[in-house]
Every structure is written in C-alpha cells, then in structure tokens.
Amino acid sequence: MESIQSIKQRFEIIGNDVKLNRAIEKAIQVAPTDISVLVTGESGVGKEAIPKIIHSLSHRKHAKYIAVNCGAIPEGTIDSELFGHEKGAFTGATSTRSGYFEVADGGTIFLDEVGELPLTTQVRLLRVLENGEFLKVGSSQVQKTDVRIVAATNINMFEAIKKEKFREDLYYRLSTVEINIPPLRERKDDIHLLFRKFASDFGQKYKMPTIRLDDDAVQLLIKYRWPGNIRQLRNIAEQVSVLEESRLISLATLNSYLPSSGNTNLPAIVGKEKKEGDFSTEREILYKVLFDMKGDLNDLKKLTLELLKHNDSEKVQEENENLIRKIYGDEEEEYTEQEDSTSKILQLPEPYIEKPIVKTPQDDKYHFAEEIEEEETLSLQDKEIELIKKSLERNKGKRKAASAELGISERTLYRKIKQYDL
Secondary structure: OOOHHHHHHHHOOOOOOHHHHHHHHHHHHHOOOOOOEEEEOOOOOOOOHHHHHHHHOOOOOOOOEEEEEHHHOOOOOHHHHHHEEOOOOOOOOOOOEEOHHHHOOOOEEEEEOHHHOOHHHHHHHHHHHHHOEEEOEOOOOEEEOOOEEEEEEOOOHHHHHHOOOOOHHHHHHHOOEEEEOOOHHHOHHHHHHHHHHHHHHHHHHOOOOOOEEOHHHHHHHHHOOOOOHHHHHHHHHHHHHHHOOOOEEOHHHHHHHOOHHHOOOOOOOOOOOOOHHHHHHHHHHHHHHHHHHHHHHHHHHHHHHHHHHOOOHHHHHHHHHHHHHHHHOOOOOOOOOOOOHHHHOOOOOHHHOOOOOOOOOOOOOOOOHHHHHOOOOOOHHHHHHHHHHHHHHHOOOOHHHHHHHHOOOHHHHHHHHHHHOO
16 A cells, blocks of 8 residues: 555645645545545645545556546536437437446546536436446436446535435435545645745746745745635746746735735634624614613503593693603704704794783783883894793793793703703
C-alpha cells in the first residue's frame, strides 16, 4: 500500500492538514474494493483528486476512467449520455449510441455534482448500483455493466432529501464510504504553501520571476475566508503574477485583489443595513405603543360605562378630565416657523368678539371695571390669556365646558393652559 506522502507527490496534492491526510488515507484504504464512495466538500476544494486516487490504486486501473459533470448536462439528454440510446428513440437520434456506463464497463465512473441529477435519472442510477443493470433510452433490452461509481457533491444531501430533490435510498447506496474534503479556511497552514506552489507554476508558465509576499500579506492570505477555496487561491495567484510589476507583494497590493465580502476568517457579521438589534428595538417600541393604546382604550371604555351608569355629571366630568390629562397632558406639539401665526390664535365664538361693555353695579361680579378704565392692550397673546381666564372663571374651572364655550378643542385648551402657566 502506497504512503500518503507518495500519493501527494504523485497527484500533486499540497498540504499537511490532518483532515486532508485522513481523506487521502480513506481513499487509499477503500481503493482495492468495489465499494461506492461519496466525496463531499465545498466547491473548489479539489474533490476530483479523490476518485483519481481510488481508480489508480484499484484493480480497475487499466480500464477506463470517465468523469461526468452531472450539473453541466441538460436534463433532457442526461439519460442518453449515461446509458445510451437506440436509433429513433427521440428526435435527432439518427443512430444507436453507447452511454458512459457501457463504455466504462470494467472501469470507474466519477459522477461530479451528483446532487444535480433529475429524479428520473436517479431511479436508473439506483438500479445500476443495486444489480448492475440498465436500459438504453428507447430500448427494452436489459444490459449489464460492471462499473465502480465514485460520486461527489457540494450540497447538503440531507437538506436535498428533506426537500425531495434527492432519493434517500440512492444516497445511502452512494455513500457506503463518505470522504469529506475540508475547506481551505480550515487548512490555515496549507494556504501559504499552496500560494507559493501556484506562484512558482505561473512564473514558469509566463516566463517571469516568481512573486513573493511580505509578512503582512502572508497574514492577510491566512486570515482571508477563501469562499472559492483552492480554485479562488489559484486564480488570485495567477492574477497577481501577471499584472504586478513588482515581484514583492505588499498587504495593500494583495488586498486589492481580494473581494471585500470575505476579507477575514472572523465570524460572520450581519450587514449594516439590517441588524438584529435594529429589528429588536423597533419591535419593542411598537409593542410599547400598542400596549399604551390598549390601556387608553380600556380607560375610554370604563369612562363610557360610568357615563351610562351614573347621572352624576360632576363625577363623570372629573374622570373625563383625568383621562384627557393622562393622554395629552405631557404632550408637546411642534410648530414650524413657516406656520401661519394666525393659526395659533384662538378661534372664538361670536359672543366673545370684543364689544363696548356697559357696566352696572349688579353685573360687576367679575371685577373688570378697573381693567376697562386702563389703556387697552393690543397683544394677541394677552387677549388669549384674558379670554381663557374669563371662561375658566365663568365655568368654575371646568375645562371641558370652557373649551366648548371658547370654541376650541380640549387638547388645545390644555396646551394653552400649560403654555401660559395658568
């Protein structure tokens, strides 16, 4: 049995990560058997190396090895590609064609992105796995094949099964042995090694000196999350090798090639526009407003019930005033400078329009004789204060009656009383 190190050199696998070594070790151990293998891992981690290792170390190594990208074949033609078709089976089938399972008889088929297979094709594949039988499209003759199947996927198979996009029985047939390839961000010690290897390869390819990273750039390289994994790292190394004149790459230069969406290997942060805290605060404010409104409605219901049950107008009036004071007493209304100043003046009913006053000793119960003799003020504010005082005194301090007499709302009267400190 070959060692892990010799397999790495043979297939040009760079890295010493424990999880990576375990994946290669499992591939070496399972290779001599005909067990179906499912390779899992994110896109770009290098899953295609595992089936090559398995095939090269198996007794099928002298037979054909065919890699099929299931996600790249249209749904209407994938059955024909895999299993073949008979002449006239569908429009355009001008001749009989052998599928991959017939051509690779005795060898290995690598089904990449197996999670993208249509459900109808999954049924056909399940039959091949169970008894090695398949039917060409348009044929009724059962054919036999002896093929080792290694599949790979970058999707969560359990989620796909839950959503009924992948057959559960097929999953368990494919994953007799499951080999997981770790993402690049979990192989921190391997990142710089891979970058140096890619930089050296591109230096030779484009006949130019190999680029190097300074210490700060190396730290950025390690901290970056690499959502595209090895494929993205290789792409960045090629871009920098071709575009940069300086062969020593600084942190700022390297950072300009990295997408800002995955800059570090730190835990993910919710975007600035929508934070969980913002939603929580808005909810709390909304709940508080709703609860306050509910309380005010309950008070109004109670007041209405008291009004219906009792004829004591004084008691009802007092409760009414307390309720309105509770709702509006501390509220400040805002007025803009552009607002017409005349809108702030009390709109008084006709009985309060200023007229010459004829006084008799019997009618002089408000003691305004001395004020009439004084020079009349022209201040609108003073007039408002004077009329509010008169109305409150006339109605014995009952604000509801005073507001009705003045022709204004109770809310406006409360505000004026508070404004003028009456």
